[in-house]
Amino acid sequence: MRVRERDDRGVVQSVVLFLGVSVLSGALAAGLAIPFAGLAGYGTEKTSETLQDLPQELKTEPLAVKSRILAADGSLVANLYEQNRVPVKLDQINPIMRKAIVAIEDDRYYEHGALDAKGTLRALIRNQSQGDVQQGGSSITQQYVKMSLIEKARTEEEVKAATAETYERKIAELRYAVAVEKEFSKDEILEKYLNLANFGDGAYGVExxxxxxxxxxxxxxxLAQAATLAGLVKNPTGYDPTNNMKRAKDRRDVVLRRMQELNVITAKQATDAIKTPVIDPKKVxxxxxxxxxxxxxxYCEYVVSQLLKNSAFGRDAKSREHYIKTAGITVKTSLDPKIQAAAQAxxxxxxxxxxxAIAAITIVEPGTGLVKAMVQSRPYGSGRFQTAYNYNVEKSYAGGYGGFQNGSTMKAFTIAAAIQKGFPLNHRIMSPRTIDLTRKKFSTCSGTTQSFDTYRPSNSTAAQGDLTMIDAARASTNTYFLQLSQQTGLCSIATIAAGLGMYDAQQEKPLEQVVSMTLGVGYVTPLMMANAYATFAARGKYCTPLVVTAVNGAAGKPIATPGISCKQALSPPVADGVNRVLHEVMEPGGTGARLKFGPSDLAGKTGTINANKAVWFVGYSNRLAAASVVADATLPYTNLINQTLDGKKMNDASGSGTAGPLWETAMRNALKGMPETHFVAPSDKTIRGDVKDIPFVTGMSPQDAINRxxxxxxxxxxAPGMVDSEEAAGTVAYTSPRRRDGAPEGSMITIYISNGSKGQPQIPKPPTPGKPTITIPTTNPACPPWHPKYPNCNRR
Structure with a gap:
């Protein structure tokens, strides 16, 4: 008997608690009378304290709405969402849908207050008698409160608290429900409910x-569709028709029969609807x-990585990610589908x-930094021959591969440094096939750096000898550019490269200033290379790479985001000079000649790293700049030769022959239909250089020449060793640069020592007495160029 008494008292306590809450909510029906007056004081003190502690207002989160990323033309790049939801107004929802949800979830919704007293009391007594919560009795308003609390939850503990099957939570829901009904009309609550509810299979909200x-x-x-959706709310996963068609139909039919019982629809309407399929799989x-x-x-992942850097979306990466996926923002990007398609083709x-081998291409617009296209040979995924790595971008975001060594594409920055220092475009350097730079010191921004104990670099092309800057660029002559980088100093090359956005994409550090810098250094990306070369095309205007061009909130209001950001990194005359030199690379005889197309001016540079582990071509017009790379991206990196590209083994690997065709096909199609463009011709001063005379030292001793x-x-x-010359052995044969070309002040002048192998020129003999005088011609082919030793040679 005592056990039974305790059970009875538990039921009574719950009823009293319910009565207190009912009175609080104003929802107790006037006709509801239960003779518990003698027990009214039982447990009410604790109940009162609980009710007093509850907040008076329900604070809700904005509805989680999917966000969109769009291409430059407005086409869809991707949806981003935690919940796929499209909010609508109540008048945009068919009345039959409203009737269906009310019929199955709360048929007295428009008659009661914050709770349905009958339903709640019935469920409460049954649950208490069973010892746990077996039956619900929540009104639509209460359900809306519960969904809202779950929506606000950010931690597992908060989710548990919002879904706990306890009377404490029920009391809290009731208090919140009272607040909601005071603030909003029934229709407004129903609208919020239908937009918030989970309808299964990732669909949130009725729309x-x-x-x-x-x-x-x-x-x-x-009718049938509305009944299906109304039935889903109770168990979105269990009644999901894409998971279990039979259970979904049974549940839909329950809704239809309930609507018939309530005289919302006729028996014929219910029967006809029951005969229809639940869904057409083809229309899902x-x-x-x-x-x-x-x-x-x-491209999409790189866009998201840039969004996550924007503090306007939250204090940290986690809050920003949540905002991006729930705030219904529209992100406009620089991606051009036409140019992207050209690159993909x-x-x-x-x-x-x-x-x-892998291949990758990035295309950038000069003068804006807008990234128009980003493609690669391995598709996105985790399967065989798929990858999650983006080979076009830096390692500083989760998917970035971090680049490849760039080989001779670095020579463009050496050219820029030389022109900036005043070297003429015809600056000559004696450039043998192999040069000995063992333990040579090159100046850097912090002092000097020294080459290896043994360093004898060679040219990969046949061009050698007394070359100009244009000659050396056309043939990509290593020994020329190594000497030129010594003359300019590595600091100027590094400074220009950094100003054009170049840094080590693996370590996020400045490019290392080493003797071989001009032949390639560090790890750089196609995006970096394309954007740096775009600076030359834009006459020295460097623009930060940009993929996000605008962000609008759900209501269409702009959200602050970094826009186009440009600076004058090189003077226009310097850029014009670089364009002239690199333009010649694509003229007949240049390493990029086979890649030239169309009437517009084009410029570019090849690049091959040691052991052919990566090859590049970077080129541009005034309208677009692109970088293509073919590389081994699988450790341990090996020579590309004998690896497959386009299904065939490579017998050779070069910037022009391997990476070049990728660049040419992409750029040819990307530029199709665009107006013809030409580079600005460099000024006479740029062509001639800002040079001063080099003193005449031929024939002098090395020390005297150095002093002078x-x-x-x-x-x-x-220079090490000796050269063939008519000068006496051990004296100066010539200098590099040549005296006739001059050099910028402060430049390194290399002195070459004669081995005397060609002997001394013959001095013309005076005429024999008694014979007719012979007139010496104005120019004597036997005389060398003017020389202090022979002041009268070549003169009358």
Whole structure:
């Protein structure tokens, strides 16, 4: 008997508690009378304290709405969402849908207050008698409160608290429900409910559900469709028709019969609806979520990485990610589908996903930094011949591969440094096939650096000898550019490269200033290279790479985001000079000649790293700049030769022959239809250079020559070994640069020593007495150029 008494008292306590809450909410029906007056004081003190502690107002989160990333033309790049939702007004929802949800969830919704006293009391007594919560009795308002609390939850503990099957939570819900009913009308609450509810299979809110299951809108839902959606709310996963068609039909039919019982629909309408299929699988419309489901997954992920850096979206990466996926923002990007398609077509033509080597292309717009295209040979994914790495971008974001060594594409920055220092475009340097730079010192920003104990670099092309800057660029002559970088100093090269956005994409550090810097240094990306060369095309205006051009909130209001950001990194005359030199690379005889197309001016540079582990071509017009790379991206990195590209083994690997065709096909199609453009011709001063005369030292001793050169404001060094010359052995044969070309003040002048192998020129003999005088011609072919030793040679 005592056990029974305790059970009875538990029921009574729950009823009293319910009565207190009911009175508080104003929802107790006037006709509800239960003779518990003698027990009214039982447990009410604790109940009162609980009620007093509850907040008076329900604070809700804004509805989580999917965000969109768009291309430059407005086409969809990707949807980003935690919940696929499209909010609508109540008048945009078919009345039959409203009737269906009310019929099955709370048929007295428009008659009672914050709770349905009858339903709640019935469920409460049953649950207490069973010892746990077996039956619900929540009104639509209470359900809305519960969903709102779950929506606000950010931690597991908060989710548990919002879903705990306890009377304490029920009391809290009731208090909140009272507040909600005071603030909003029944229709307003129903609208919020239908927009917040989970309808299964990733569809939140009635509009998204209508689009997903039926390829229609909430306004056009028919009876059977509305009943299906109304039935889903109770168990979105269990009644999901894409998971279990039979359970979904049974549940839908329950809704239809309930609507018939309530005289919302006729028996015939119910029967006819029951005969219809629940869904047509062909009309189920999945809304792809995230970059992995985008047409442009790598570009999309890079966009998201840039969004996560924007403090306008939150204090940290986690809060920013949540905001981006729930705030319903629209992100406009610089991606140009036409140019992207051109780049992708090139990848498709020249490579395959199952190649051993990878290929990648980035295209940038000069003068804006807008990244127009980003493609690669291996598609996005975790399967065989797929990758999550983006080979075009830096390692500082999760998917970035971090670049490749760039080889001779670095020579463009050496050219810029030389022109900036006043070197003429015809600056000559004696450039043998192999040069000995063992333990040579090159100046850096912090002092000097020294080469290896043994360092004898060679040229990879046949061009050698007394070359100008243009000659050396056309042939990519290593020994020329190594000497030129010594003359300019590595600091100026590094400074220009950094100003054009170049840094080590693996370590996020400045490029290392080493003797071989001009032949390639560090790890750089196609995006970096394309954007740096775009600076030359824009006459020295460097622009930070930009993929996000605008962000608008759900209401269309702009959200602050970094826009186009440019600076004058090089003077226009210097850039014009670089354009002239690199333009010649693509003229007949240049390493890029086979890649030239169309009437517009083009410029570019090849690049090959040691052991052919990566090859590049970077080139541009005034309108677009692109970088293409073919590389081994699988450790341990090996020579590309004998690896497959486009399904075939490579017998050779070069910037012009391997990476070049990828660049040419992409750029040819990307520039199709664009107006013809030409580079600005360099000024006479740029062509001639800002030079001063080099003193005449031919025939002098090395030390005397060094002294004289230094007195003239230059630095000097003696080249190792000796050269063939008519000068006496051990004296100066010539200098590099040549005296006739001059050199910028402070430049390094290299002195070459004669071995005397050609002997001394013959001095013309005076005429024999008694014979007719012979007139010496104005120019004597036997005389050398003017020389202090022979002041009268070549003169009358």
């Amino acid at each position: 998204a559900a209508a689009r997903h299951y039926f390829s229609t809108t909430a306004a056009k839902l028919n 419309n999945k809304v792809p979520n995230g970059c992995a489901n985008s047409r442009y997954p790598f 090139s990848i498709n033509e020249h490579s395959r996903a199952n190649d051993q 050169i230094q007195q003239a404001g230059f630095t000097a060094q003696v």
